[in-house]
Amino acid sequence: MVFPVSVRRPVPAEEQPADLRVCRLPGVYAPQADTGLLVEQVRREELRPGVRSLDLCTGTGIVAVAAALRGARATAVDISRAAIASSRLNALLHGCRIRALRGDLDGPVGRERFDLVTVNPPYVPSEDPRLPARGARRSWDAGSDGRLLLDRICARAPRLLTPSGVLLLVQSSLSGVAPTLDALGRAGLRARVVERRTEPFGPVMSARADWFAARGLVPPGTRTEQLVVIRASRS
Known part of the structure; x- marks a missing residue:
């Protein structure tokens, strides 16, 4: 369903505030550097007013709000009820409109097609090979290699x-x-890294640093990760 709020004119990327205000309900992933990178890339994309956008996870x-402020007809999907409520509140806060749907990845949108799809999925490697069914870890844990949702x-x-x-x-x-690049290529898309940024480990990553090293994911003593934004299209 569409959350009924007033709709402003599309806001050019250069006129948007550097930091969007965020309302977050308890248990919802707090926007961090990865979210910021995705918002920055959305602002770089050439978006015609009325394009259809989809933000998963x-x-x-x-991120859906950033697209909506550019004039997109934005849809946001998350498996968390609190996340859906938060996304509706943030649309209200910024005076834009998004369609917020609860469900697993693209399940709620059926066979719909979109001009822009954005995703900041759970991707942190975990000792638990399964996806968490509930709790805060559901926002970042993604199996022993971090790829359960990426794939x-x-x-x-x-x-x-x-x-x-x-x-x-x-x-x-x-x-x-x-x-990820290989998997997107096999799926028929041309993919490339458009942004890289080295960030210090946060609390979750720091607590697992020794385990990451033992798995060979990072050299011993590493306390940083590289965040990347991948852009993929058919041509």
């Missing part, structure tokens, strides 16, 4: 995009950038 919905997204991306559509995905180097 939306969390606070702030699903890569496989499903082509069916979500219009012929000229673009996928923007952010992830950590710890969950394998090359496997």
